[in-house]
Amino acid sequence: MPAQQTLPAIDWERAALDLDRTGVAVTPPLLTPAQCSEVIGLYERDRVFRSTVVMARHSFGQGEYRYFSAPLHPIVAGLRESLYPPLAKIANRWAGLLDEPPFPGDLEGLTKACAAAGQHKPTPLLLRYGPGDYNCLHQDVYGDLTFPLQVAIMLNEPDADFTGGESVFVEQRPRAQSRPIVARPGRGQGLIFPVRQRPVPSARGHRRVAMRHGVSQVLSGERHVLGVIFHNAR
């Protein structure tokens, strides 16, 4: 896939509405089944990755993930570049509501801003879960510069390739009980969600509501996800 890949028609207005209402938006398939298999196949290729995390060693959960090395594999680079500009529009509307500085309009601009903040390492990752594995609720913050939205693309077919392993989100509302959200994207579909927080209307304009994401226990089979995070890491 070329780096300037054309995405399938994503209804960005709808995605923005879903993000504003619930904090999570589901996309149509961003990868074909063949591309999903190709990305899964990368997991064993050491040179494609810069580091590997065994989640249990850090109490992050159970399972493994690997961070892609630079230059990113073309499928990953293409998705990161083409998803960024429409997401930056949503991020910049949010930044306006929260009185925060805007983000660059393209990924090259964000990458330069990250470099200036000492964040040079690519953050896209490939996650692999087997029976019994899970991912604790977390946020993917990798430095001072955080682009507020990320995308997780399902690479296996739920209920055929694996059971369990739901995508779980918890919104921590201030002075109120937390709200759970569960999603079950099909193979190739992406989930768009806030890295750390999003604006919600309040008595005096908008306030920040924090969100964390994770994965419930996989009961059987193998579950792979491609995580696309746009800011680089320290």
Ligand SMILES: O=C(O)CCC(=O)C(=O)O
């Ligand atoms: O495996 C998942 O669905 C969660 C992936 C994740 O944590 C991420 O993409 O940042």
Ligand SMILES: [Fe+2]
């Ligand atoms: Fe994550």
